[in-house]
Amino acid sequence: MAPSHQHYGLGTFSDGETEFAGLVAAEQVLRLQPDQLADGAATVRGLLEQWDDVRPQLPDLAARAAQYGIPLSRLDVLPPVQPIHIFQAGANYRSHVAEIIISGRADDDPRTADQLRSDAEAMMDERARKGSPFFFAGGLGDVRDR
Structure with a gap:
């Protein structure tokens, strides 16, 4: 068994065909599979949500990544977590904020x-x-729709 690595990271990557969560060690990325570390699809958000169960498994996987991973230089690095909500500031959008307030008017x-x-x-x-x-x-659709 390879020695465990203490220096590693989690991220989201693309190989040009698919996006996937991976564990990075020594400039190598180990593609994480569904249900490998946590229940469900392998996403960085999913791993963080089950961190207490995931964390103890990472050093040994980091050793595997260092030996058998995909070179980081061959991958595109993506945002690690897709946001659920985005906080938006409307201070510079006076009329837009006014429209939001009008559209949210209480019935009474x-x-x-x-x-x-x-x-x-x-x-x-x-x-x-x-x-x-x-x-x-707002949600992601709110940002994309503007």
């Missing part, structure tokens, strides 16, 4: 759309003066 809010817009724009102007941006959470 007596203000008209024009009043909501005016109130939203005043709020954005105040936030811009004080350096307090307007944050909202």
